[in-house]
Amino acid sequence: MTQASTDPLAQAGASAALNLANHFLIAMPSMEDPVFGGTVVYVCEHNENGVLGVVINKPTDMTMQVLFDRIDLKLEDSPGAHIDEPIMFGGPVQDDRGFVLHTPGARYSSSLTVTDEVAFTTSIDVLEAVAAGTGPQRMLVSIGYAGWSPGQLEEEISRNGWLTVGADAHILFDLPIEERYTAAMRLLGIDPLMLTSEAGHA
Numbered sequence: 001m002t003q004a005s006t007d008p009l010a011q012a013g014a015s016a017a018l019n020l021a022n023h024f025l026i027a028m029p030s031m032e033d034p035v036f037g038g039t040v041v042y043v044c045e046h047n048e049n050g051v052l053g054v055v056i057n058k059p060t061d062m063t064m065q066v067l068f069d070r071i072d073l074k075l076e077d078s079p080g081a082h083i084d085e086p087i088m089f090g091g092p093v094q095d096d097r098g099f100v101l102h103t104p105g106a107r108y109s110s111s112l113t114v115t116d117e118v119a120f121t122t123s124i125d126v127l128e129a130v131a132a133g134t135g136p137q138r139m140l141v142s143i144g145y146a147g148w149s150p151g152q153l154e155e156e157i158s159r160n161g162w163l164t165v166g167a168d169a170h171i172l173f174d175l176p177i178e179e180r181y182t183a184a185m186r187l188l189g190i191d192p193l194m195l196t197s198e199a200g201h202a
Contacts, residue, residue, distance in 0.1 A: 018154060020046045022115050024171075024184045025053060025153075026163040029192060035092055040184045041146050042101060042167055044112060044120040051148040054101055054120070056140060056172055057180040059086035064130075064141065067098065071124070073131040086177070090142025100126050101172065102139035117169040138173040163188060 025041040027033070041053040065083045068075040075083055090099055100121045104113050110123035119136075129135040148156075156162055165187045171180050185192045 018046075020051065020153070020164055022118065022167050023164050024167045024187070026165065026181070026184050026188075028160055028163060031161055036146070038181060040171075040180050041091075042118075042172055044101070044114055044118075044145075046153075048150060050150050051146075051153045052120075053146045054090040054099060054140070054142050055088060055146060056101075057177050058089040059177055060089050060143060062087040062143070067141065068127070068131060071098075071127065073127060075131050085141075088140060088142040088177075090144045091146030093145050093147045095144030097122070097144070098124075098127065099142045099145050100136075100139055101142070102126065102136035103169075103173070105136055106134070115169075118167070118172065138169075140173060163190075 020043045023043045025039075025043060027036050027039045027041075029038075031037045036055070038057075039055045040057045042056050043051060043053040045052040063083070064085050064087065065075055067087055087098075089095075102119055102121065103117060104119040106129060108121045108123050108126045108129075111119055111121040111126070113119045126135060126139075127141075130139070153162070157164065163185070165184065168183075168187060171183045171187075175183055182192055
């Protein structure tokens with residue numbers, strides 16, 4: 001029963017209708033790319049300008065506390081302050097800047113609402129709110145993001161570089177980092193251990 005799920009990808013190059021916003025991109029086990037191998041990417045935006053996403057399962061050695069020290073914000077040590085949570089490597093684009101995926105709520109100066117469960121903010125005011133104890137309760141902070149030029153991701157998908165599936169906010173915000181890849185795969189009904197490097201669609 002793969003035809004229904006592969007048809008949109010087969011047409012991706014010719015159709016602008018493919019919109020992967022609020023989807024997970026799951027790197028195929030055969031992907032040996034040192035940046036994206038083994039990753040799950042949350043797609044924030046997909047339009048005629050390309051694709052913007054954030055890797056959600058590749059932690060750096062930086063914690064929220066270290067990040068806040070670097071940007072001269074005092075992070076209150078209170079419940080939900082996320083002090084010890086690791087910062088993700090979100091991708092190779094603008095890897096000197098912070099980006100935040102979080103539950104929508106307060107308005108921030110540079111923010112994109114993806115769904116009623118996920119927003120993407122690039123302005124520092126969201127981190128200032130976190131420092132003050134008024135930030136979003138569920139969030140993922142990354143350094144850098146992943147970007148693809150128009151048609152580039154569709155081409156990678158057509159070569160079986162990525163699997164795609166509708167995103168699940170529970171996986172994004174709540175699951176331990178090391179469980180996110182397997183959980184994303186299971187949204188497709190796939191056990192990663194059963195995939196070989198030859199996996200893909202004819």
